[in-house]
Amino acid sequence: MKKQWIIACLIGIQGVNVQAQQPSKYPYQDTKLTAEQRADDLLQRLTLEEKVALMQNNSPAIPRLGIKPYEWWNEALHGVARAGLATVFPQxxxxxxxxxxxxxxxxxxxxxxxxxxxxxxxxxxxxxxxxxxxxxxxxxxxxxxxxxxxxxxxxxxxxxxxxxxxxxxxxxxxxxxxxxxxxxxxxxxxxxxxxxxxxxxxxxxxxxxxxxxxxxxxxxxxxxxxxxxxxxxxxxxxxxxxxxxxxxxxxxxxxxxxxxxxxxxxxxxxxxxxxxxxxxxxxxxxx
The missing domain is CATH 3.20.20.300 (Glycoside hydrolase, family 3, N-terminal domain)
Incomplete structure (x- = not known):
């Protein structure tokens, strides 16, 4: 269940990272399904090693399933940080x-x-x-x-x-x-x-x-x-x-x-x- 929520959260925020712009090959690529349904399908297709890799800070790509890499670390304490020019608000x-x-x-x-x-x-x-x-x-x-x-x-x-x-x-x-x-x-x-x-x-x-x-x-x-x-x-x-x-x-x-x-x-x-x-x-x- 915990792994499902992690994958569901990733799909929920970064749905395009699972290459859904192409015709859906698997249910987890179908944007009409809920994040939980897509996560449940994806978990059944991942190996143990791939699940562990996706729980790291720097999640690698899994090309065979159309999953792009993702880096979880970002900051926005008082504006978008460390990613080029952005509006800086007060501390x-x-x-x-x-x-x-x-x-x-x-x-x-x-x-x-x-x-x-x-x-x-x-x-x-x-x-x-x-x-x-x-x-x-x-x-x-x-x-x-x-x-x-x-x-x-x-x-x-x-x-x-x-x-x-x-x-x-x-x-x-x-x-x-x-x-x-x-x-x-x-x-x-x-x-x-x-x-x-x-x-x-x-x-x-x-x-x-x-x-x-x-x-x-x-x-x-x-x-x-x-x-x-x-x-x-x-x-x-x-x-x-x-x-x-x-x-x-x-x-x-x-x-x-x-x-x-x-x-x-x-x-x-x-x-x-x-x-x-x-x-x-x-x-x-x-x-």
């Missing part, structure tokens, strides 16, 4: 100071328009590199709890309510109408969870002894709202540990809370290299 912390989530929606509706146009141009040129796809690792809804945190400007501040409102506006602007046939982009709620510095030891830091009230009223509300109210399609697990386990291997965070309690059915993506932290020296070394 996230500055936009949060407006307290205007309707305006933030308009900003990211424009960002997603630019991203779609750029992606179309890249695809026409046969380019499928990093920062050229439609899966944006935005927004950052961590709580800015310490002004010394070097990435605090990426957040919407110290208020869980404001972070949730702003984060939902970003998700809706990036992904487009929930009832559309295809998503404009994928948004990604990051970094899940209890990740707000210190930055220097984020690969080994253990967030422990978190009071239940702080966890549920400060650190988690924005993520919950993005999942349950805005329908965010991706969630990025954080580098740090939570109660002893790396966030990207935390049964409590990823299964009990995110999947079971909140009903999230989308993609969980790790922060860059986070799996390696499980076993590397001077990092988590927990597995």
């Amino acid at each position: 996230a912390i500055g936009m949060a100071a407006s307290f205007n989530d309707e305006l933030l929606y308009e900003v990211f509706d424009a960002v997603s328009d630019e991203a779609r146009a750029k992606n179309r141009r890249f695809n026409e040129r046969g380019q499928y590199k990093r920062y050229q796809g439609l899966t944006m690792w935005t927004p950052n809804v961590n709580i800015f709890r310490d002004p010394r945190w070097g990435r605090g400007q990426e957040t919407y501040g110290e208020d869980p309510y404001l972070s949730g409102r702003m984060g939902m506006a970003v998700v809706r602007g990036l992904q487009g109408p929930e009832d559309a046939e295809y998503d404009k982009l994928h948004a990604c709620a990051k970094h899940f969870a209890v990740h707000s510095g210190p930055e220097w030891n984020r690969h080994s830091f253990n967030a422990e002894n978190i009071a239940p009230r702080d966890l549920w009223e400060t650190y988690l509300p924005a993520f919950k709202e993005l999942v349950q109210k805005a329908g965010v399609k991706e969630v990025m697990c954080a580098y740090n540990r939570f109660e002893g386990d790396p966030c990207c291997g935390s049964n409590r965070l990823l299964t009990q809370i995110l999947r079971n309690d909140w009903g999230f059915k989308g993609i969980v993506v790790t922060d860059c290299g986070a799996i390696g932290d499980f076993f590397q020296r001077k990092k988590h070394e927990t597995h």
Whole structure:
């Protein structure tokens, strides 16, 4: 089921990457079917090795099935990033100071328009590199709890309510109408969870002894709202540990809370290299 959702999400956002512009040879190439139906058909045709390859950051092409390569990593913190010229909007912390989530929606509706146009141009040129796809690792809804945190400007501040409102506006602007046939982009709620510095030891830091009230009223509300109210399609697990386990291997965070309690059915993506932290020296070394 989890593999089906990953493939379904990829089809839902990047349906043209499965070469549907040609006459349909297989059911998964039929755009009249739902993303779930197409994913179910495609999964039956993929080998185990191909399934594993498609779950990587840089998914390779599978020519025998007409699947083009896809790079999942892209950024849009305050505009389309690292892909040539684009409109640059104020930093996230500055936009949060407006307290205007309707305006933030308009900003990211424009960002997603630019991203779609750029992606179309890249695809026409046969380019499928990093920062050229439609899966944006935005927004950052961590709580800015310490002004010394070097990435605090990426957040919407110290208020869980404001972070949730702003984060939902970003998700809706990036992904487009929930009832559309295809998503404009994928948004990604990051970094899940209890990740707000210190930055220097984020690969080994253990967030422990978190009071239940702080966890549920400060650190988690924005993520919950993005999942349950805005329908965010991706969630990025954080580098740090939570109660002893790396966030990207935390049964409590990823299964009990995110999947079971909140009903999230989308993609969980790790922060860059986070799996390696499980076993590397001077990092988590927990597995």
